[in-house]
Amino acid sequence: MSNAPSMMTAKSRILTGENPFDVTDECDLLATPRHDIPLWSETMFFLVWSPEEQVGLWLHVGVVPEDKTMWWAQTYAMLPEGKVLVDRSFGRPQDMAGPDTGNLKIKCVEPHKRWKLTFDGAGEISSSEDLGKRVVGAGVAAPFGFEIDLHAVVPIYDMHAAMGKEIDWNVGSLHQEQGFTAKGSLRGLGKTWRIDGVAIRDHSRGERHFGRWGGHVWNYALFPQSRRALGVFGLWTPDGTPTTSIVMLMERGRTEISSEFSITGMSAPGGHPRKVSLDFVRTDGSEVHLDGEVLHNVTMTYVEPNHNLNGVYTDRKSTRLNSSHSSVS
Numbered sequence: 001m002s003n004a005p006s007m008m009t010a011k012s013r014i015l016t017g018e019n020p021f022d023v024t025d026e027c028d029l030l031a032t033p034r035h036d037i038p039l040w041s042e043t044m045f046f047l048v049w050s051p052e053e054q055v056g057l058w059l060h061v062g063v064v065p066e067d068k069t070m071w072w073a074q075t076y077a078m079l080p081e082g083k084v085l086v087d088r089s090f091g092r093p094q095d096m097a098g099p100d101t102g103n104l105k106i107k108c109v110e111p112h113k114r115w116k117l118t119f120d121g122a123g124e125i126s127s128s129e130d131l132g133k134r135v136v137g138a139g140v141a142a143p144f145g146f147e148i149d150l151h152a153v154v155p156i157y158d159m160h161a162a163m164g165k166e167i168d169w170n171v172g173s174l175h176q177e178q179g180f181t182a183k184g185s186l187r188g189l190g191k192t193w194r195i196d197g198v199a200i201r202d203h204s205r206g207e208r209h210f211g212r213w214g215g216h217v218w219n220y221a222l223f224p225q226s227r228r229a230l231g232v233f234g235l236w237t238p239d240g241t242p243t244t245s246i247v248m249l250m251e252r253g254r255t256e257i258s259s260e261f262s263i264t265g266m267s268a269p270g271g272h273p274r275k276v277s278l279d280f281v282r283t284d285g286s287e288v289h290l291d292g293e294v295l296h297n298v299t300m301t302y303v304e305p306n307h308n309l310n311g312v313y314t315d316r317k318s319t320r321l322n323s324s325h326s327s328v329s
Helices: 159-163
Strands: 013-016 040-050 055-064 067-078 083-091 104-110 114-127 141-152 174-188 191-207 215-223 228-236 242-251 254-258 261-263 275-281 287-303 307-310 319-328
Touching: 040 114, 040 141, 040 174, 055 104, 055 191, 055 287, 067 114, 067 287, 067 307, 083 104, 083 141, 114 174, 141 191, 159 174, 159 242, 174 215, 191 215, 215 275, 228 261, 228 275, 242 275
Parallel strands: none
Antiparallel strands: 013 254, 040 055, 040 191, 055 067, 067 083, 083 114, 104 114, 114 141, 141 174, 174 191, 215 228, 228 242, 242 254, 261 275, 275 287, 287 307, 287 319
């Protein structure tokens, strides 16, 4: 009998309504830590991009495995010409509205609808290229800060509910995403940029161990004028066996769920390749092709069992690389 995991694919179907997955308000807030589960984790990330100014943010936060009342935060400011300001901080949230490390504050203002992101600190002056070569964030630092307001464009996407079954993919028991408009300002290196663009939020919690999976591809695309969102996710084991495949498309009050897609994967740290293609099959059987261009990039490393570093850590026996792109279709 084979011990290979079975392939988990989402059942094709169409949902309707402003809350198609019946997500509760509490799911936007922080959970009470599960100290009885050694590898229990809760994480969030926010990706903000302002196309006119060509600047953005990558915020990645989560609980410290050894002390689940403390949160770590990776804060990247993506600036023109490939520059990046890089910070890593730790702190304890003041309430359940969101993570807070002192420098970085993330607050849910209104569940399902509004968030506020603020930062007042400093970061090492780096670049997308440098993040693709080494660990970054503890060198000579330059002050920077931001104040960003997010307003929801589409409903919350609940990936676990979308699978339509009890699943065990070793990345937690909750995984939700949502697209927003983003407005505010970003300051650093003696300049101030206006933020007027889009943002994506991801929230997951549950038991997590990076050594149990070999890698994944993930993309969430937002089209704010037409109020569309598209998400794809695929996961495979350390030996390369695919285990999970799901496609989500939101448009005109409908949420389509299917499972067949292919997307360009990362070929090397540092934002390569620069061109991205996505093909997927809709619930009616029609095929869609999208092309994208990478405009900026940061690289981070997952270190077993459950730690995160800025840039590339070179011990390949215990790491997983993740490269976050800001791109347009």
